[in-house]
Amino acid sequence: MADKPKVLVTRRWPEAVEAKLKELYDVTLNESDVPMTADEMRQALMDYDAFCPTVSDKVDASVLDVEGARTKIIASYGVGYSHIDTDAAKKAGFIVTNTPEVLSNCTADLAITLMLAAARRVGEGERELRAGKWTGWRPTHMIGTRVSGGTFGVLGFGRIGREAAKKAHFGFGMKVIYFDAFPVKPELAAETGAESRDSIEAVLAEADVVTLHMPGGKDNYHLINEARLKLMKPTAILVNTARGEVVDGNALAAALKAGTIGGAGLDVFEGEPKIIPALLECENAVLLPHLGSATLSTREDMGWRVMENLEAYFKGEAPRDRVA
C-alpha cells in the first residue's frame, strides 16, 4: 500500500476533525497550539505534502520563497486568505484553498450581536453591574440607540454581508443598502430588497449601522479612515467582523471619543491580538477576540471543508475552493 500523504496542521482543530485527519493521513498536529515561527513553516513546506495554516499564521513571501518544497497544496482553515501572500504562492507553484460558505451564517450572527451590543450598550451595562455600580432602574439610565426599523449599510455584499443583511432585514425590519466593489447579481440583492449605492461614502452617510464584510489585505488597508468616518451619522454604529486593517483604529478611537459616531462593535483588529490602547479606552466600543466563526459546528464544518479540498487534490482532481 502506498504511504499516506504527509499533512501538517499548524493549530489545534476540533477533535472530530483531528481524529478523521489521523485516519486518512500521516498527519502532524500542533498539540501545543503555539503559533509556528516562519522558520518552522518554511521547514514544513520542505517536509510535508500538504500544509494547513489558518488565519492567524502569516504565510508571507519570506515563508513561501523556498527551494525544492515538497508541499504542493496550502489548504487554509478559514475563508479569509489575506494572511497568505497569494502572488508569492502562485509564483512558487503552490495551490491555495480556503473554506467559504460554511461560516457565513455564524459570522453574520456575530455581526448582528455586535450591532445590538454596541447600540444597546451591552458591554457598558455589564461592566457597571459587575463593578457593583448599578443604582437601579431609572428612565434616563444608559440610553442606547434603537436599530429596529433603521438602515443597515453593508460594505462588501458577499456571502457574509448578504447573510447579515437577511438577519437585519427579516429579524429587525431594517432597510438594507450596500456598496460592493464588483457588480452584485440582482437576485441576490432582491432577497432583502437591498438597494445598491454607488460609493462607500454614500452608504456611510445614509446608514444607521455600517457593517464591514470585504476581505482584508493591502487593497482594503484603512479603507475606513478619518475622512470617511466623518461622513457617518453621530448616532451610527460601525461593525467590523472583516479584518482589522480595513479600519484605521486610531481614527476610529478618535471618532468614538469625540462622539462623531455613536459606537462600534469590533471582532477584528489590526495587529491582533494586540489592541491599541486608544480603542481599549472607548466605553462605546464593544470588543471581541475574533469570534466570528467560533461555534463548534462551524469550526467542524471548516475542518471538513479543508479535508474536502485535500481529498480532491490527492485524488488528482481540482479542489473546489482554490483561491490561488
Ligand SMILES: NC(=O)C1=CN([C@@H]2O[C@H](COP(=O)(O)OP(=O)(O)OC[C@H]3O[C@@H](n4cnc5c(N)ncnc54)[C@H](O)[C@@H]3O)[C@@H](O)[C@H]2O)C=CC1
Ligand atoms: N471575524 C471572523 O471571524 C471572520 C471574518 N471573515 C472575514 O470576512 C471576509 C468576507 O468573507 P466572505 O463574505 O465569505 O467573502 P466574499 O468574497 O463572499 O465577500 C467579500 C465581498 O467584498 C467585496 N469587496 C472587496 N473589496 C471591497 C471594497 N473595497 N469595497 C466594497 N466591497 C468590496 C467583494 O467584491 C465581495 O463581494 C473574509 O475575507 C474574512 O476576512 C470571515 C469569516 C469569519
Ligand SMILES: O=C(O)C(=O)CO
Ligand atoms: O475564516 C476567517 O476568515 C476567519 O477570520 C475566522 O473564521
